[in-house]
Amino acid sequence: MNEQTELQQEQKRAQRVHARIEALVSELEAEAGDLKEQVVRIRKHFWEDVTVNIDNPDDVIETAISMKQQAEVLSERERSHRHTAAQLKKLDRLRDSLYFGRIDFREKGADEAESIYLGTASLIDENGEDFLIYDWRAPISSLYYDHVPGPARYETPDGFQEGEMTLKRQFIIRNGELETFFDTGETIGDELLQEVLGKGADANMKTIVATIQKEQNQIIRNDRARLLVVQGAAGSGKTSAALQRIAYLLYKHRARLKADQVVLFSPNPLFNSYVSTVLPELGEENMQQATFQEYLEHRLGRQFKVEDPFEQMEYVLTLRGAKGYEARVEAIRFKASAAFLHAIASYKDTLQQRGLIFRDIRFRGRLLISGQEIHDRFYATNPEHKFHNRLAAIAEWLLDRLAVIEEEERGKNWAKDEAEYLDPDIYDQAFRYRRKLERQNRRSAQKQTVENKAQDPSAKKDSYEQELEVLAGWVVKEKFKPLRRGIKLYRFLNIRAMYSRLLEEPELLKSCLPADASLPGHWEEACRDTLEKLKNKELSYEDATPYLYLKELLEGFHTNTTVRHVFVDEGQDYSPFQYEFLKRLFPRARMTVLGDFHQAIFTSALALSGFQALQGLYPNEDMETLRLTRSYRSTRPIVEFTRGLVGGRDIEPFNRPGTTPRLALVRSRDEAAERTAAQLREWQAAGYTSLAVICKTAEASRTAVEELRSRGLGHVHLIRKETIAFEPGIQVIPAYLAKGVEFDAVVVYDASAAEYGDESERNLFYVACTRAMHDLFLVAVHTPTPFLEDAEPGTYTLADEPTSVNR
Numbered sequence: 001m002n003e004q005t006e007l008q009q010e011q012k013r014a015q016r017v018h019a020r021i022e023a024l025v026s027e028l029e030a031e032a033g034d035l036k037e038q039v040v041r042i043r044k045h046f047w048e049d050v051t052v053n054i055d056n057p058d059d060v061i062e063t064a065i066s067m068k069q070q071a072e073v074l075s076e077r078e079r080s081h082r083h084t085a086a087q088l089k090k091l092d093r094l095r096d097s098l099y100f101g102r103i104d105f106r107e108k109g110a111d112e113a114e115s116i117y118l119g120t121a122s123l124i125d126e127n128g129e130d131f132l133i134y135d136w137r138a139p140i141s142s143l144y145y146d147h148v149p150g151p152a153r154y155e156t157p158d159g160f161q162e163g164e165m166t167l168k169r170q171f172i173i174r175n176g177e178l179e180t181f182f183d184t185g186e187t188i189g190d191e192l193l194q195e196v197l198g199k200g201a202d203a204n205m206k207t208i209v210a211t212i213q214k215e216q217n218q219i220i221r222n223d224r225a226r227l228l229v230v231q232g233a234a235g236s237g238k239t240s241a242a243l244q245r246i247a248y249l250l251y252k253h254r255a256r257l258k259a260d261q262v263v264l265f266s267p268n269p270l271f272n273s274y275v276s277t278v279l280p281e282l283g284e285e286n287m288q289q290a291t292f293q294e295y296l297e298h299r300l301g302r303q304f305k306v307e308d309p310f311e312q313m314e315y316v317l318t319l320r321g322a323k324g325y326e327a328r329v330e331a332i333r334f335k336a337s338a339a340f341l342h343a344i345a346s347y348k349d350t351l352q353q354r355g356l357i358f359r360d361i362r363f364r365g366r367l368l369i370s371g372q373e374i375h376d377r378f379y380a381t382n383p384e385h386k387f388h389n390r391l392a393a394i395a396e397w398l399l400d401r402l403a404v405i406e407e408e409e410r411g412k413n414w415a416k417d418e419a420e421y422l423d424p425d426i427y428d429q430a431f432r433y434r435r436k437l438e439r440q441n442r443r444s445a446q447k448q449t450v451e452n453k454a455q456d457p458s459a460k461k462d463s464y465e466q467e468l469e470v471l472a473g474w475v476v477k478e479k480f481k482p483l484r485r486g487i488k489l490y491r492f493l494n495i496r497a498m499y500s501r502l503l504e505e506p507e508l509l510k511s512c513l514p515a516d517a518s519l520p521g522h523w524e525e526a527c528r529d530t531l532e533k534l535k536n537k538e539l540s541y542e543d544a545t546p547y548l549y550l551k552e553l554l555e556g557f558h559t560n561t562t563v564r565h566v567f568v569d570e571g572q573d574y575s576p577f578q579y580e581f582l583k584r585l586f587p588r589a590r591m592t593v594l595g596d597f598h599q600a601i602f603t604s605a606l607a608l609s610g611f612q613a614l615q616g617l618y619p620n621e622d623m624e625t626l627r628l629t630r631s632y633r634s635t636r637p638i639v640e641f642t643r644g645l646v647g648g649r650d651i652e653p654f655n656r657p658g659t660t661p662r663l664a665l666v667r668s669r670d671e672a673a674e675r676t677a678a679q680l681r682e683w684q685a686a687g688y689t690s691l692a693v694i695c696k697t698a699e700a701s702r703t704a705v706e707e708l709r710s711r712g713l714g715h716v717h718l719i720r721k722e723t724i725a726f727e728p729g730i731q732v733i734p735a736y737l738a739k740g741v742e743f744d745a746v747v748v749y750d751a752s753a754a755e756y757g758d759e760s761e762r763n764l765f766y767v768a769c770t771r772a773m774h775d776l777f778l779v780a781v782h783t784p785t786p787f788l789e790d791a792e793p794g795t796y797t798l799a800d801e802p803t804s805v806n807r
């Protein structure tokens with residue numbers, strides 16, 4: 001068959017499928033309208049259609065049955081309406097794009113090949129027999145992503161199905177009309193990918209189902225690993241693969257897995273909103289999204305002012321040379337290390353023998369039970385018993401002691417005084433509460449007397465003294481409530497003092513470290529600062545996780561057993577501590593970690609230890625590591641330039657042509673602003689809509705916004721750590737907040753040695769440069785950053801030289 005006839009045939013088929021969708025839509029719309037009417041009518045006349053009669057017991061039963069039936073009819077109609085609405089949404093998604101690919105597959109032993117058309121959802125023909133479209137996540141669809149024409153196989157629940165793929169085709173379908181197709185010998189042919197990647201950046205991430213690459217498909221469909229680690233270059237599709245993997249898991253395990261049982265940990269709120277459209281676009285509900293900081297705030301925010309990672313980042317980036325800087329940076333690194341994690345765990349072990357610090361239990365400024373007394377009592381318990389059983393015994397003992405003290409307090413004048421001045425509302429509340437309690441606890445004869453009087457309406461609150469006694473009892477109970485609650489939560493453990501002691505006593509810490517580890521330089525200097533902060537109820541970011549770890553080891557771990565999949569994006573920026581945490585917090589979840597060491601920007605990052613640090617997390621056989629080396633985001637010239645910055649020789653560009661990155665060397669900040677503004681205007685004129693000016697820090701970004709606005713540029717937006725969405729226009733953004741997102745064109749402002757001079761800033765510079773999809777412009781005042789010396793020769797040009805277009 002010649003290509004023209006073939007095209008016509010495909011177009012005819014597309015028309016048929018489109019017509020089927022339209023017919024279904026009209027049918028379902030009518031059905032939905034009808035159902036909606038019924039629901040509204042039932043709700044409105046609910047009581048009219050129910051026979052309400054409560055004259056005798058039989059009537060009551062009949063009434064109940066009638067109500068139940070009516071409620072069931074209503075909920076059945078509501079369910080049908082929801083189902084129809086979901087079907088309509090699915091059809092609406094299919095209506096324009098229908099399907100994107102076709103494979104012809106002949107099963108082993110069969111005479112003929114079957115044509116499989118792939119789309120974002122499945123669709124069956126009018127007879128209910130054949131699939132007009134297969135969902136991209138169906139087992140057979142994996143053939144499309146994994147194989148080229150020839151012998152092929154796919155995994156089914158019953159094992160592998162062998163066969164031969166005789167055709168592989170990609171379609172471009174717009175508004176329900178098939179424009180063209182490509183037959184391809186490649187796994188996923190480059191034409192479609194070229195077309196997709198050549199488009200402009202969006203305010204939100206897009207799905208990639210039509211062009212998923214083979215190695216990405218391995219990530220998406222991996223069902224075996226308990227811990228799946230994906231190491232991939234910037235722009236290699238890690239986040240995309242993660243999101244399509246979530247969609248795949250929700251489809252494959254749809255009977256058991258709901259979207260709220262999947263959590264994605266991401267670097268910041270902006271990233272959260274950037275990726276939040278992908279799953280709904282694929283017809284799935286969104287997973288839960290969180291940042292680690294939110295979790296820390298949730299657990300420690302009441303007790304401490306907890307520093308966030310961006311404040312720490314700003315400190316590291318801007319205060320070089322300040323007093324205590326070196327000490328803190330070394331401490332940041334140390335406190336994120338596996339050695340410190342080990343130290344905290346063995347510190348907890350020693351505390352089982354000695355050294356626990358307990359809080360005094362005080363009431364109205366008076367000491368009730370001293371920390372020393374609790375301490376002595378704890379160490380008098382049997383050391384053979386489990387630590388948490390010993391603690392539970394102490395809590396029980398404290399509650400008993402408290403009950404006795406509470407009883408004594410009731411007769412005291414302060415309680416009666418307070419009872420006398422109770423607010424009328426609280427008074428009533430107290431009185432009712434007391435009566436209820438006393439009905440439940442008829443313990444002593446004395447109580448009984450009071451209760452009888454209180455319960456007897458004729459007695460009213462006759463004796464003033466007795467009434468006051470009742471109320472004083474209530475007052476004391478209310479005042480003791482927080483004490484009892486605190487004891488149940490083990491607040492009598494003084495975690496702050498114990499964490500502080502570990503920092504105050506280097507010998508103690510050394511004894512808890514693994515044999516091959518030692519304390520970092522300037523340790524005591526760093527600790528002085530931390531201890532001061534702890535005293536003021538402040539917690540640095542580097543201390544927050546170790547502190548919480550110690551707290552949980554002592555008090556018991558909080559767990560969430562409903563979550564089944566945890567995804568950690570930008571996984572290189574998490575410490576071993578944080579992984580240990582996530583594992584304990586979600587004991588029933590599988591974990592997918594996505595990261596790129598070249599983008600490790602936090603001092604606490606895994607960068608040095610690499611993902612090996614994750615090895616102890618789960619047994620080796622439960623862990624799998626996959627690599628993505630091809631970079632899709634940026635044009636070939638941009639990838640060829642950026643990979644040199646980090647020595648990433650194995651980073652392979654997707655072959656998309658573009659302009660070579662340019663460097664403008666300027667003499668002043670003023671000139672830098674001029675050049676930047678001019679470049680942005682040029683890009684706007686060329687039709688780019690998503691533009692970013694990436695600076696090193698928040699402060700530099702604020703200044704840049706002023707400089708650009710004062711040059712008449714409109715719609716210049718400053719991105720802060722709290723920003724949750726892009727507004728249309730030019731984004732000015734600190735590099736560390738640009739993680740995970742992308743723009744049509746990027747100015748790196750300012751790429752000078754003064755700004756990016758220290759080796760520790762290399763990765764940050766790399767992150768900034770790799771955000772550009774189509775064009776990259778660097779501006780440097782005086783001397784450019786030394787990192788440019790590592791760029792492969794010829795991969796960037798000076799802006800004043802003629803621009804070379806690398807095709």
Ligand SMILES: Nc1ncnc2c1ncn2[C@@H]1O[C@H](COP(=O)(O)OP(=O)(O)OP(=O)(O)O)[C@@H](O)[C@H]1O
Pocket residue numbers: 193196197206207208211212213216232233234235236237238239240241596599632633739740741742770
């Ligand atoms: N198979 C694909 N088909 C089409 N586009 C793709 C594909 N894989 C990746 N992309 C595109 O490449 C860009 C980068 O993808 P993504 O953000 O997932 O990469 P990443 O590895 O998470 O990047 P980074 O680590 O730099 O944040 C996105 O625009 C994405 O849509």
